[in-house]
Amino acid sequence: MNLGILEQMPTPKGKTAExxxxxxxxxxxYAEQLGYERFWFAEHHATKGMASSSPEIMMAAxxxxxxxxxxxxxxxxxxxxSAYKVASQLLQLQALFPGRIEAGVGRSPGGGERVRSALADGKENQLNAYPEKLEALAGYVRGQSPQGVRATPRTEAAPPVYSLGLGENSAEIAARLGIGYVYGHFIDPSRGEAAHEVYRQQFTLGSLTAPHALTAVFVICGESDAHAEKLATSQDMWLLRTEKGLDSRVPTVEEAKAAKKTERDQQKIRENRRRMIIGGPDTVREQLSYLTERYHNDKWLILTNIHDVNEKRRSFERIISLF
Incomplete structure:
Protein backbone atom coordinates (compact mmCIF):
# COMPACT_ATOMS: atom_id res chain seq x y z
CA MET A 1 0.00 0.00 0.00
CA ASN A 2 1.44 3.35 -1.08
CA LEU A 3 0.14 6.15 1.16
CA GLY A 4 0.31 9.89 0.66
CA ILE A 5 -1.48 12.97 1.95
CA LEU A 6 -3.57 15.60 0.17
CA GLU A 7 -3.66 18.71 2.32
CA GLN A 8 -6.36 21.37 1.91
CA MET A 9 -5.05 23.21 4.97
CA PRO A 10 -8.46 23.35 6.68
CA THR A 11 -8.72 26.22 9.16
CA PRO A 12 -10.31 25.51 12.55
CA LYS A 13 -12.14 28.33 14.24
CA GLY A 14 -9.79 30.31 16.43
CA LYS A 15 -6.72 29.72 14.22
CA THR A 16 -5.04 32.26 11.92
CA ALA A 17 -3.63 31.59 8.47
CA GLU A 18 -0.17 31.94 9.99
CA TYR A 30 6.07 14.44 10.74
CA ALA A 31 4.43 12.66 7.78
CA GLU A 32 7.90 12.07 6.34
CA GLN A 33 9.06 10.60 9.67
CA LEU A 34 6.04 8.29 9.69
CA GLY A 35 6.91 7.01 6.22
CA TYR A 36 4.33 8.66 3.96
CA GLU A 37 5.42 8.73 0.33
CA ARG A 38 4.03 12.09 -0.79
CA PHE A 39 2.43 15.28 0.51
CA TRP A 40 0.35 17.33 -1.91
CA PHE A 41 -1.27 20.75 -1.50
CA ALA A 42 -4.68 21.73 -2.87
CA GLU A 43 -5.57 25.11 -4.38
CA HIS A 44 -8.64 26.94 -3.03
CA HIS A 45 -9.62 30.59 -3.10
CA ALA A 46 -12.01 33.03 -1.41
CA THR A 47 -12.75 30.79 1.58
CA LYS A 48 -12.09 31.20 5.29
CA GLY A 49 -11.94 27.46 5.75
CA MET A 50 -8.99 26.42 3.56
CA ALA A 51 -5.65 28.21 3.65
CA SER A 52 -3.93 26.56 0.67
CA SER A 53 -4.22 29.07 -2.17
CA SER A 54 -0.71 28.71 -3.66
CA PRO A 55 0.40 25.07 -3.76
CA GLU A 56 3.67 25.90 -5.53
CA ILE A 57 4.80 28.08 -2.60
CA MET A 58 3.78 25.50 0.00
CA MET A 59 5.59 22.80 -2.01
CA ALA A 60 8.82 24.79 -1.86
CA ALA A 61 8.42 25.50 1.84
CA SER A 82 -0.65 30.06 -18.67
CA ALA A 83 0.61 26.53 -19.25
CA TYR A 84 4.05 28.02 -19.93
CA LYS A 85 4.12 29.86 -16.60
CA VAL A 86 2.95 26.78 -14.66
CA ALA A 87 5.60 24.66 -16.37
CA SER A 88 8.30 27.22 -15.52
CA GLN A 89 7.31 27.19 -11.84
CA LEU A 90 7.35 23.40 -11.73
CA LEU A 91 10.72 23.19 -13.46
CA GLN A 92 12.12 25.75 -11.01
CA LEU A 93 10.93 23.57 -8.15
CA GLN A 94 12.44 20.52 -9.83
CA ALA A 95 15.78 22.32 -10.10
CA LEU A 96 15.62 23.14 -6.38
CA PHE A 97 14.49 19.68 -5.28
CA PRO A 98 15.41 17.14 -8.00
CA GLY A 99 13.24 14.03 -8.10
CA ARG A 100 10.86 15.18 -5.37
CA ILE A 101 8.37 17.36 -7.28
CA GLU A 102 5.00 16.04 -8.52
CA ALA A 103 2.73 18.26 -10.59
CA GLY A 104 -1.00 17.67 -10.17
CA VAL A 105 -3.32 19.97 -12.12
CA GLY A 106 -7.10 20.16 -12.51
CA ARG A 107 -9.81 21.93 -14.46
CA SER A 108 -11.72 23.48 -11.54
CA PRO A 109 -12.63 27.18 -11.86
CA GLY A 110 -11.42 27.70 -8.28
CA GLY A 111 -14.70 29.15 -7.04
CA GLY A 112 -17.53 31.27 -8.39
CA GLU A 113 -17.36 33.26 -11.62
CA ARG A 114 -15.90 36.35 -9.95
CA VAL A 115 -13.11 34.26 -8.43
CA ARG A 116 -12.43 32.52 -11.74
CA SER A 117 -12.31 35.84 -13.58
CA ALA A 118 -9.96 37.36 -11.00
CA LEU A 119 -7.60 34.39 -11.28
CA ALA A 120 -7.63 34.62 -15.08
CA ASP A 121 -7.18 38.41 -15.06
CA GLY A 122 -10.60 38.93 -16.61
CA LYS A 123 -10.06 36.55 -19.52
CA GLU A 124 -12.96 34.47 -20.79
CA ASN A 125 -13.72 31.10 -19.26
CA GLN A 126 -11.23 28.53 -20.58
CA LEU A 127 -12.44 25.40 -18.80
CA ASN A 128 -13.15 23.77 -22.15
CA ALA A 129 -9.55 24.42 -23.20
CA TYR A 130 -8.24 22.22 -20.39
CA PRO A 131 -7.21 19.25 -22.60
CA GLU A 132 -5.17 21.53 -24.87
CA LYS A 133 -3.57 23.35 -21.95
CA LEU A 134 -2.78 20.03 -20.27
CA GLU A 135 -1.09 18.76 -23.43
CA ALA A 136 0.92 21.98 -23.69
CA LEU A 137 1.94 21.76 -20.03
CA ALA A 138 3.11 18.16 -20.40
CA GLY A 139 5.12 19.20 -23.46
CA TYR A 140 6.75 22.18 -21.79
CA VAL A 141 7.72 20.10 -18.76
CA ARG A 142 9.29 17.44 -21.03
CA GLY A 143 11.41 20.10 -22.77
CA GLN A 144 9.32 20.43 -25.92
CA SER A 145 8.27 23.72 -27.51
CA PRO A 146 4.50 23.67 -28.06
CA GLN A 147 4.50 27.37 -29.07
CA GLY A 148 8.04 27.63 -30.33
CA VAL A 149 9.56 28.42 -26.94
CA ARG A 150 10.97 26.13 -24.25
CA ALA A 151 10.19 26.50 -20.56
CA THR A 152 13.13 27.02 -18.25
CA PRO A 153 15.14 26.07 -16.29
CA ARG A 154 15.96 22.99 -18.38
CA THR A 155 16.32 20.34 -15.71
CA GLU A 156 17.92 16.96 -16.30
CA ALA A 157 14.66 15.16 -15.47
CA ALA A 158 11.07 16.33 -15.72
CA PRO A 159 8.66 16.30 -12.77
CA PRO A 160 5.77 13.89 -13.40
CA VAL A 161 2.49 15.54 -14.40
CA TYR A 162 -0.85 14.24 -13.08
CA SER A 163 -4.33 15.24 -14.17
CA LEU A 164 -7.06 15.30 -11.52
CA GLY A 165 -10.49 14.06 -12.50
CA LEU A 166 -13.84 12.54 -11.57
CA GLY A 167 -14.70 10.13 -14.36
CA GLU A 168 -13.99 8.43 -17.65
CA ASN A 169 -13.45 11.59 -19.71
CA SER A 170 -10.68 12.90 -17.46
CA ALA A 171 -9.13 9.42 -17.28
CA GLU A 172 -9.11 9.17 -21.10
CA ILE A 173 -7.30 12.51 -21.44
CA ALA A 174 -4.59 11.49 -18.96
CA ALA A 175 -4.22 8.08 -20.64
CA ARG A 176 -3.94 9.59 -24.12
CA LEU A 177 -1.20 12.00 -23.01
CA GLY A 178 0.68 9.30 -21.11
CA ILE A 179 0.68 11.22 -17.81
CA GLY A 180 -0.45 10.35 -14.28
CA TYR A 181 -4.06 10.37 -13.14
CA VAL A 182 -5.68 11.21 -9.80
CA TYR A 183 -9.26 10.15 -9.15
CA GLY A 184 -11.18 12.26 -6.62
CA HIS A 185 -13.14 9.66 -4.67
CA PHE A 186 -13.43 12.26 -1.91
CA ILE A 187 -15.50 14.42 -4.27
CA ASP A 188 -17.54 11.86 -6.19
CA PRO A 189 -17.12 8.11 -5.58
CA SER A 190 -19.61 7.02 -8.25
CA ARG A 191 -17.24 6.77 -11.26
CA GLY A 192 -14.13 5.36 -9.61
CA GLU A 193 -14.12 1.88 -11.09
CA ALA A 194 -14.85 3.07 -14.62
CA ALA A 195 -12.30 5.90 -14.45
CA HIS A 196 -9.48 3.67 -13.25
CA GLU A 197 -10.33 1.03 -15.87
CA VAL A 198 -10.35 3.56 -18.72
CA TYR A 199 -7.02 4.98 -17.59
CA ARG A 200 -5.37 1.57 -17.43
CA GLN A 201 -6.80 0.25 -20.67
CA GLN A 202 -6.23 3.35 -22.80
CA PHE A 203 -2.85 4.43 -21.44
CA THR A 204 -0.26 5.21 -24.12
CA LEU A 205 3.42 5.96 -23.66
CA GLY A 206 4.14 9.61 -22.99
CA SER A 207 5.86 11.28 -20.06
CA LEU A 208 5.37 8.00 -18.21
CA THR A 209 6.28 4.53 -19.46
CA ALA A 210 3.45 2.88 -17.48
CA PRO A 211 0.14 4.00 -15.94
CA HIS A 212 0.44 5.69 -12.55
CA ALA A 213 -2.85 6.44 -10.82
CA LEU A 214 -3.61 7.83 -7.36
CA THR A 215 -6.95 7.82 -5.57
CA ALA A 216 -7.86 10.59 -3.12
CA VAL A 217 -10.23 9.80 -0.23
CA PHE A 218 -11.27 11.22 3.15
CA VAL A 219 -10.12 8.94 6.00
CA ILE A 220 -10.50 9.29 9.76
CA CYS A 221 -8.96 6.47 11.80
CA GLY A 222 -9.88 6.58 15.47
CA GLU A 223 -9.00 4.37 18.41
CA SER A 224 -12.27 2.56 17.72
CA ASP A 225 -15.27 2.92 15.43
CA ALA A 226 -17.05 4.97 18.11
CA HIS A 227 -14.07 7.27 18.57
CA ALA A 228 -13.78 7.81 14.81
CA GLU A 229 -17.50 8.61 14.58
CA LYS A 230 -17.06 11.26 17.25
CA LEU A 231 -14.13 12.86 15.41
CA ALA A 232 -16.01 12.70 12.11
CA THR A 233 -18.84 14.96 13.31
CA SER A 234 -16.39 17.86 12.93
CA GLN A 235 -15.60 16.95 9.32
CA ASP A 236 -19.26 16.22 8.54
CA MET A 237 -20.34 19.72 9.59
CA TRP A 238 -17.36 21.39 7.91
CA LEU A 239 -18.17 19.71 4.59
CA LEU A 240 -21.88 20.43 4.87
CA ARG A 241 -21.31 24.13 5.54
CA THR A 242 -18.66 24.40 2.84
CA GLU A 243 -20.99 22.91 0.22
CA LYS A 244 -23.78 25.28 1.28
CA GLY A 245 -21.50 28.31 0.98
CA LEU A 246 -21.60 29.00 4.71
CA ASP A 247 -18.77 29.47 7.22
CA SER A 248 -16.22 26.92 6.01
CA ARG A 249 -13.95 27.01 9.05
CA VAL A 250 -13.71 23.64 10.79
CA PRO A 251 -15.97 23.46 13.87
CA THR A 252 -15.17 21.63 17.07
CA VAL A 253 -16.88 18.31 17.75
CA GLU A 254 -19.00 20.00 20.40
CA GLU A 255 -20.11 22.76 18.03
CA ALA A 256 -20.87 20.26 15.28
CA LYS A 257 -22.98 18.13 17.60
CA ALA A 258 -24.92 21.14 18.90
CA ALA A 259 -25.60 22.61 15.45
CA LYS A 260 -29.18 22.45 14.24
CA LYS A 261 -29.61 20.16 11.26
CA THR A 262 -32.61 19.80 9.00
CA GLU A 263 -33.69 16.43 7.65
CA ARG A 264 -32.11 17.44 4.35
CA ASP A 265 -28.85 18.23 6.20
CA GLN A 266 -28.91 14.80 7.83
CA GLN A 267 -29.50 13.18 4.46
CA LYS A 268 -26.63 15.12 2.89
CA ILE A 269 -24.28 14.08 5.70
CA ARG A 270 -25.21 10.44 5.07
CA GLU A 271 -24.59 10.89 1.34
CA ASN A 272 -21.22 12.54 1.99
CA ARG A 273 -20.13 9.55 4.06
CA ARG A 274 -19.83 7.62 0.78
CA ARG A 275 -16.83 9.84 0.09
CA MET A 276 -15.14 8.84 3.35
CA ILE A 277 -13.68 5.97 5.32
CA ILE A 278 -14.54 6.40 9.01
CA GLY A 279 -13.68 3.85 11.69
CA GLY A 280 -11.21 2.24 14.02
CA PRO A 281 -8.08 0.51 12.70
CA ASP A 282 -9.81 -2.74 11.68
CA THR A 283 -12.57 -0.89 9.82
CA VAL A 284 -10.16 1.42 8.02
CA ARG A 285 -7.92 -1.48 6.98
CA GLU A 286 -10.90 -3.43 5.67
CA GLN A 287 -12.46 -0.54 3.74
CA LEU A 288 -9.24 0.79 2.27
CA SER A 289 -8.27 -2.74 1.22
CA TYR A 290 -11.72 -3.18 -0.35
CA LEU A 291 -11.36 0.02 -2.41
CA THR A 292 -7.84 -1.02 -3.39
CA GLU A 293 -9.21 -4.24 -4.88
CA ARG A 294 -12.21 -2.49 -6.42
CA TYR A 295 -10.08 0.13 -8.18
CA HIS A 296 -7.10 -2.19 -8.80
CA ASN A 297 -4.97 0.60 -7.41
CA ASP A 298 -3.01 0.73 -4.16
CA LYS A 299 -1.72 4.31 -4.32
CA TRP A 300 -3.66 6.70 -2.09
CA LEU A 301 -3.87 10.36 -1.20
CA ILE A 302 -5.60 10.77 2.16
CA LEU A 303 -7.47 13.83 3.45
CA THR A 304 -8.49 14.36 7.08
CA ASN A 305 -10.22 17.63 7.89
CA ILE A 306 -11.04 17.66 11.60
CA HIS A 307 -10.68 20.36 14.24
CA ASP A 308 -8.17 18.80 16.59
CA VAL A 309 -4.68 18.81 15.04
CA ASN A 310 -3.39 16.26 17.56
CA GLU A 311 -6.21 13.85 16.76
CA LYS A 312 -5.48 14.39 13.06
CA ARG A 313 -1.85 13.38 13.59
CA ARG A 314 -2.87 10.32 15.58
CA SER A 315 -5.26 9.30 12.80
CA PHE A 316 -2.41 9.36 10.28
CA GLU A 317 -0.20 7.43 12.71
CA ARG A 318 -2.82 4.67 12.93
CA ILE A 319 -3.39 4.57 9.16
CA ILE A 320 0.23 4.04 8.17
CA SER A 321 0.77 1.48 10.96
CA LEU A 322 -1.92 -0.68 9.32
CA PHE A 323 0.00 -1.17 6.09
Whole structure:
Protein backbone atom coordinates (compact mmCIF):
# COMPACT_ATOMS: atom_id res chain seq x y z
CA MET A 1 0.00 0.00 0.00
CA ASN A 2 1.44 3.35 -1.08
CA LEU A 3 0.14 6.15 1.16
CA GLY A 4 0.31 9.89 0.66
CA ILE A 5 -1.48 12.97 1.95
CA LEU A 6 -3.57 15.60 0.17
CA GLU A 7 -3.66 18.71 2.32
CA GLN A 8 -6.36 21.37 1.91
CA MET A 9 -5.05 23.21 4.97
CA PRO A 10 -8.46 23.35 6.68
CA THR A 11 -8.72 26.22 9.16
CA PRO A 12 -10.31 25.51 12.55
CA LYS A 13 -12.14 28.33 14.24
CA GLY A 14 -9.79 30.31 16.43
CA LYS A 15 -6.72 29.72 14.22
CA THR A 16 -5.04 32.26 11.92
CA ALA A 17 -3.63 31.59 8.47
CA GLU A 18 -0.17 31.94 9.99
CA UNK A 19 -1.03 29.25 12.56
CA UNK A 20 -2.23 26.87 9.85
CA UNK A 21 0.84 27.35 7.66
CA UNK A 22 3.21 26.54 10.51
CA UNK A 23 1.12 23.57 11.71
CA UNK A 24 0.94 22.22 8.14
CA UNK A 25 4.69 22.40 7.59
CA UNK A 26 5.29 20.70 10.93
CA UNK A 27 2.74 18.05 9.99
CA UNK A 28 4.46 17.49 6.64
CA UNK A 29 7.77 16.90 8.41
CA TYR A 30 6.07 14.44 10.74
CA ALA A 31 4.43 12.66 7.78
CA GLU A 32 7.90 12.07 6.34
CA GLN A 33 9.06 10.60 9.67
CA LEU A 34 6.04 8.29 9.69
CA GLY A 35 6.91 7.01 6.22
CA TYR A 36 4.33 8.66 3.96
CA GLU A 37 5.42 8.73 0.33
CA ARG A 38 4.03 12.09 -0.79
CA PHE A 39 2.43 15.28 0.51
CA TRP A 40 0.35 17.33 -1.91
CA PHE A 41 -1.27 20.75 -1.50
CA ALA A 42 -4.68 21.73 -2.87
CA GLU A 43 -5.57 25.11 -4.38
CA HIS A 44 -8.64 26.94 -3.03
CA HIS A 45 -9.62 30.59 -3.10
CA ALA A 46 -12.01 33.03 -1.41
CA THR A 47 -12.75 30.79 1.58
CA LYS A 48 -12.09 31.20 5.29
CA GLY A 49 -11.94 27.46 5.75
CA MET A 50 -8.99 26.42 3.56
CA ALA A 51 -5.65 28.21 3.65
CA SER A 52 -3.93 26.56 0.67
CA SER A 53 -4.22 29.07 -2.17
CA SER A 54 -0.71 28.71 -3.66
CA PRO A 55 0.40 25.07 -3.76
CA GLU A 56 3.67 25.90 -5.53
CA ILE A 57 4.80 28.08 -2.60
CA MET A 58 3.78 25.50 0.00
CA MET A 59 5.59 22.80 -2.01
CA ALA A 60 8.82 24.79 -1.86
CA ALA A 61 8.42 25.50 1.84
CA UNK A 62 7.82 21.86 2.76
CA UNK A 63 10.47 20.47 0.43
CA UNK A 64 13.02 22.75 2.09
CA UNK A 65 12.14 21.23 5.48
CA UNK A 66 12.22 17.59 4.37
CA UNK A 67 14.71 15.31 2.62
CA UNK A 68 12.82 12.36 1.11
CA UNK A 69 9.15 13.33 0.85
CA UNK A 70 7.68 13.87 -2.60
CA UNK A 71 5.79 17.17 -2.60
CA UNK A 72 3.10 18.04 -5.08
CA UNK A 73 0.04 20.02 -6.06
CA UNK A 74 -3.45 18.62 -5.98
CA UNK A 75 -4.05 20.58 -7.99
CA UNK A 76 -3.04 23.78 -9.73
CA UNK A 77 -6.07 25.32 -11.51
CA UNK A 78 -4.62 25.08 -15.00
CA UNK A 79 -7.49 26.64 -17.04
CA UNK A 80 -6.98 29.95 -15.24
CA UNK A 81 -3.26 30.18 -15.93
CA SER A 82 -0.65 30.06 -18.67
CA ALA A 83 0.61 26.53 -19.25
CA TYR A 84 4.05 28.02 -19.93
CA LYS A 85 4.12 29.86 -16.60
CA VAL A 86 2.95 26.78 -14.66
CA ALA A 87 5.60 24.66 -16.37
CA SER A 88 8.30 27.22 -15.52
CA GLN A 89 7.31 27.19 -11.84
CA LEU A 90 7.35 23.40 -11.73
CA LEU A 91 10.72 23.19 -13.46
CA GLN A 92 12.12 25.75 -11.01
CA LEU A 93 10.93 23.57 -8.15
CA GLN A 94 12.44 20.52 -9.83
CA ALA A 95 15.78 22.32 -10.10
CA LEU A 96 15.62 23.14 -6.38
CA PHE A 97 14.49 19.68 -5.28
CA PRO A 98 15.41 17.14 -8.00
CA GLY A 99 13.24 14.03 -8.10
CA ARG A 100 10.86 15.18 -5.37
CA ILE A 101 8.37 17.36 -7.28
CA GLU A 102 5.00 16.04 -8.52
CA ALA A 103 2.73 18.26 -10.59
CA GLY A 104 -1.00 17.67 -10.17
CA VAL A 105 -3.32 19.97 -12.12
CA GLY A 106 -7.10 20.16 -12.51
CA ARG A 107 -9.81 21.93 -14.46
CA SER A 108 -11.72 23.48 -11.54
CA PRO A 109 -12.63 27.18 -11.86
CA GLY A 110 -11.42 27.70 -8.28
CA GLY A 111 -14.70 29.15 -7.04
CA GLY A 112 -17.53 31.27 -8.39
CA GLU A 113 -17.36 33.26 -11.62
CA ARG A 114 -15.90 36.35 -9.95
CA VAL A 115 -13.11 34.26 -8.43
CA ARG A 116 -12.43 32.52 -11.74
CA SER A 117 -12.31 35.84 -13.58
CA ALA A 118 -9.96 37.36 -11.00
CA LEU A 119 -7.60 34.39 -11.28
CA ALA A 120 -7.63 34.62 -15.08
CA ASP A 121 -7.18 38.41 -15.06
CA GLY A 122 -10.60 38.93 -16.61
CA LYS A 123 -10.06 36.55 -19.52
CA GLU A 124 -12.96 34.47 -20.79
CA ASN A 125 -13.72 31.10 -19.26
CA GLN A 126 -11.23 28.53 -20.58
CA LEU A 127 -12.44 25.40 -18.80
CA ASN A 128 -13.15 23.77 -22.15
CA ALA A 129 -9.55 24.42 -23.20
CA TYR A 130 -8.24 22.22 -20.39
CA PRO A 131 -7.21 19.25 -22.60
CA GLU A 132 -5.17 21.53 -24.87
CA LYS A 133 -3.57 23.35 -21.95
CA LEU A 134 -2.78 20.03 -20.27
CA GLU A 135 -1.09 18.76 -23.43
CA ALA A 136 0.92 21.98 -23.69
CA LEU A 137 1.94 21.76 -20.03
CA ALA A 138 3.11 18.16 -20.40
CA GLY A 139 5.12 19.20 -23.46
CA TYR A 140 6.75 22.18 -21.79
CA VAL A 141 7.72 20.10 -18.76
CA ARG A 142 9.29 17.44 -21.03
CA GLY A 143 11.41 20.10 -22.77
CA GLN A 144 9.32 20.43 -25.92
CA SER A 145 8.27 23.72 -27.51
CA PRO A 146 4.50 23.67 -28.06
CA GLN A 147 4.50 27.37 -29.07
CA GLY A 148 8.04 27.63 -30.33
CA VAL A 149 9.56 28.42 -26.94
CA ARG A 150 10.97 26.13 -24.25
CA ALA A 151 10.19 26.50 -20.56
CA THR A 152 13.13 27.02 -18.25
CA PRO A 153 15.14 26.07 -16.29
CA ARG A 154 15.96 22.99 -18.38
CA THR A 155 16.32 20.34 -15.71
CA GLU A 156 17.92 16.96 -16.30
CA ALA A 157 14.66 15.16 -15.47
CA ALA A 158 11.07 16.33 -15.72
CA PRO A 159 8.66 16.30 -12.77
CA PRO A 160 5.77 13.89 -13.40
CA VAL A 161 2.49 15.54 -14.40
CA TYR A 162 -0.85 14.24 -13.08
CA SER A 163 -4.33 15.24 -14.17
CA LEU A 164 -7.06 15.30 -11.52
CA GLY A 165 -10.49 14.06 -12.50
CA LEU A 166 -13.84 12.54 -11.57
CA GLY A 167 -14.70 10.13 -14.36
CA GLU A 168 -13.99 8.43 -17.65
CA ASN A 169 -13.45 11.59 -19.71
CA SER A 170 -10.68 12.90 -17.46
CA ALA A 171 -9.13 9.42 -17.28
CA GLU A 172 -9.11 9.17 -21.10
CA ILE A 173 -7.30 12.51 -21.44
CA ALA A 174 -4.59 11.49 -18.96
CA ALA A 175 -4.22 8.08 -20.64
CA ARG A 176 -3.94 9.59 -24.12
CA LEU A 177 -1.20 12.00 -23.01
CA GLY A 178 0.68 9.30 -21.11
CA ILE A 179 0.68 11.22 -17.81
CA GLY A 180 -0.45 10.35 -14.28
CA TYR A 181 -4.06 10.37 -13.14
CA VAL A 182 -5.68 11.21 -9.80
CA TYR A 183 -9.26 10.15 -9.15
CA GLY A 184 -11.18 12.26 -6.62
CA HIS A 185 -13.14 9.66 -4.67
CA PHE A 186 -13.43 12.26 -1.91
CA ILE A 187 -15.50 14.42 -4.27
CA ASP A 188 -17.54 11.86 -6.19
CA PRO A 189 -17.12 8.11 -5.58
CA SER A 190 -19.61 7.02 -8.25
CA ARG A 191 -17.24 6.77 -11.26
CA GLY A 192 -14.13 5.36 -9.61
CA GLU A 193 -14.12 1.88 -11.09
CA ALA A 194 -14.85 3.07 -14.62
CA ALA A 195 -12.30 5.90 -14.45
CA HIS A 196 -9.48 3.67 -13.25
CA GLU A 197 -10.33 1.03 -15.87
CA VAL A 198 -10.35 3.56 -18.72
CA TYR A 199 -7.02 4.98 -17.59
CA ARG A 200 -5.37 1.57 -17.43
CA GLN A 201 -6.80 0.25 -20.67
CA GLN A 202 -6.23 3.35 -22.80
CA PHE A 203 -2.85 4.43 -21.44
CA THR A 204 -0.26 5.21 -24.12
CA LEU A 205 3.42 5.96 -23.66
CA GLY A 206 4.14 9.61 -22.99
CA SER A 207 5.86 11.28 -20.06
CA LEU A 208 5.37 8.00 -18.21
CA THR A 209 6.28 4.53 -19.46
CA ALA A 210 3.45 2.88 -17.48
CA PRO A 211 0.14 4.00 -15.94
CA HIS A 212 0.44 5.69 -12.55
CA ALA A 213 -2.85 6.44 -10.82
CA LEU A 214 -3.61 7.83 -7.36
CA THR A 215 -6.95 7.82 -5.57
CA ALA A 216 -7.86 10.59 -3.12
CA VAL A 217 -10.23 9.80 -0.23
CA PHE A 218 -11.27 11.22 3.15
CA VAL A 219 -10.12 8.94 6.00
CA ILE A 220 -10.50 9.29 9.76
CA CYS A 221 -8.96 6.47 11.80
CA GLY A 222 -9.88 6.58 15.47
CA GLU A 223 -9.00 4.37 18.41
CA SER A 224 -12.27 2.56 17.72
CA ASP A 225 -15.27 2.92 15.43
CA ALA A 226 -17.05 4.97 18.11
CA HIS A 227 -14.07 7.27 18.57
CA ALA A 228 -13.78 7.81 14.81
CA GLU A 229 -17.50 8.61 14.58
CA LYS A 230 -17.06 11.26 17.25
CA LEU A 231 -14.13 12.86 15.41
CA ALA A 232 -16.01 12.70 12.11
CA THR A 233 -18.84 14.96 13.31
CA SER A 234 -16.39 17.86 12.93
CA GLN A 235 -15.60 16.95 9.32
CA ASP A 236 -19.26 16.22 8.54
CA MET A 237 -20.34 19.72 9.59
CA TRP A 238 -17.36 21.39 7.91
CA LEU A 239 -18.17 19.71 4.59
CA LEU A 240 -21.88 20.43 4.87
CA ARG A 241 -21.31 24.13 5.54
CA THR A 242 -18.66 24.40 2.84
CA GLU A 243 -20.99 22.91 0.22
CA LYS A 244 -23.78 25.28 1.28
CA GLY A 245 -21.50 28.31 0.98
CA LEU A 246 -21.60 29.00 4.71
CA ASP A 247 -18.77 29.47 7.22
CA SER A 248 -16.22 26.92 6.01
CA ARG A 249 -13.95 27.01 9.05
CA VAL A 250 -13.71 23.64 10.79
CA PRO A 251 -15.97 23.46 13.87
CA THR A 252 -15.17 21.63 17.07
CA VAL A 253 -16.88 18.31 17.75
CA GLU A 254 -19.00 20.00 20.40
CA GLU A 255 -20.11 22.76 18.03
CA ALA A 256 -20.87 20.26 15.28
CA LYS A 257 -22.98 18.13 17.60
CA ALA A 258 -24.92 21.14 18.90
CA ALA A 259 -25.60 22.61 15.45
CA LYS A 260 -29.18 22.45 14.24
CA LYS A 261 -29.61 20.16 11.26
CA THR A 262 -32.61 19.80 9.00
CA GLU A 263 -33.69 16.43 7.65
CA ARG A 264 -32.11 17.44 4.35
CA ASP A 265 -28.85 18.23 6.20
CA GLN A 266 -28.91 14.80 7.83
CA GLN A 267 -29.50 13.18 4.46
CA LYS A 268 -26.63 15.12 2.89
CA ILE A 269 -24.28 14.08 5.70
CA ARG A 270 -25.21 10.44 5.07
CA GLU A 271 -24.59 10.89 1.34
CA ASN A 272 -21.22 12.54 1.99
CA ARG A 273 -20.13 9.55 4.06
CA ARG A 274 -19.83 7.62 0.78
CA ARG A 275 -16.83 9.84 0.09
CA MET A 276 -15.14 8.84 3.35
CA ILE A 277 -13.68 5.97 5.32
CA ILE A 278 -14.54 6.40 9.01
CA GLY A 279 -13.68 3.85 11.69
CA GLY A 280 -11.21 2.24 14.02
CA PRO A 281 -8.08 0.51 12.70
CA ASP A 282 -9.81 -2.74 11.68
CA THR A 283 -12.57 -0.89 9.82
CA VAL A 284 -10.16 1.42 8.02
CA ARG A 285 -7.92 -1.48 6.98
CA GLU A 286 -10.90 -3.43 5.67
CA GLN A 287 -12.46 -0.54 3.74
CA LEU A 288 -9.24 0.79 2.27
CA SER A 289 -8.27 -2.74 1.22
CA TYR A 290 -11.72 -3.18 -0.35
CA LEU A 291 -11.36 0.02 -2.41
CA THR A 292 -7.84 -1.02 -3.39
CA GLU A 293 -9.21 -4.24 -4.88
CA ARG A 294 -12.21 -2.49 -6.42
CA TYR A 295 -10.08 0.13 -8.18
CA HIS A 296 -7.10 -2.19 -8.80
CA ASN A 297 -4.97 0.60 -7.41
CA ASP A 298 -3.01 0.73 -4.16
CA LYS A 299 -1.72 4.31 -4.32
CA TRP A 300 -3.66 6.70 -2.09
CA LEU A 301 -3.87 10.36 -1.20
CA ILE A 302 -5.60 10.77 2.16
CA LEU A 303 -7.47 13.83 3.45
CA THR A 304 -8.49 14.36 7.08
CA ASN A 305 -10.22 17.63 7.89
CA ILE A 306 -11.04 17.66 11.60
CA HIS A 307 -10.68 20.36 14.24
CA ASP A 308 -8.17 18.80 16.59
CA VAL A 309 -4.68 18.81 15.04
CA ASN A 310 -3.39 16.26 17.56
CA GLU A 311 -6.21 13.85 16.76
CA LYS A 312 -5.48 14.39 13.06
CA ARG A 313 -1.85 13.38 13.59
CA ARG A 314 -2.87 10.32 15.58
CA SER A 315 -5.26 9.30 12.80
CA PHE A 316 -2.41 9.36 10.28
CA GLU A 317 -0.20 7.43 12.71
CA ARG A 318 -2.82 4.67 12.93
CA ILE A 319 -3.39 4.57 9.16
CA ILE A 320 0.23 4.04 8.17
CA SER A 321 0.77 1.48 10.96
CA LEU A 322 -1.92 -0.68 9.32
CA PHE A 323 0.00 -1.17 6.09
Missing amino acids: DIVEETLSFGQ LASRTTRLHVGSGGILLPQY
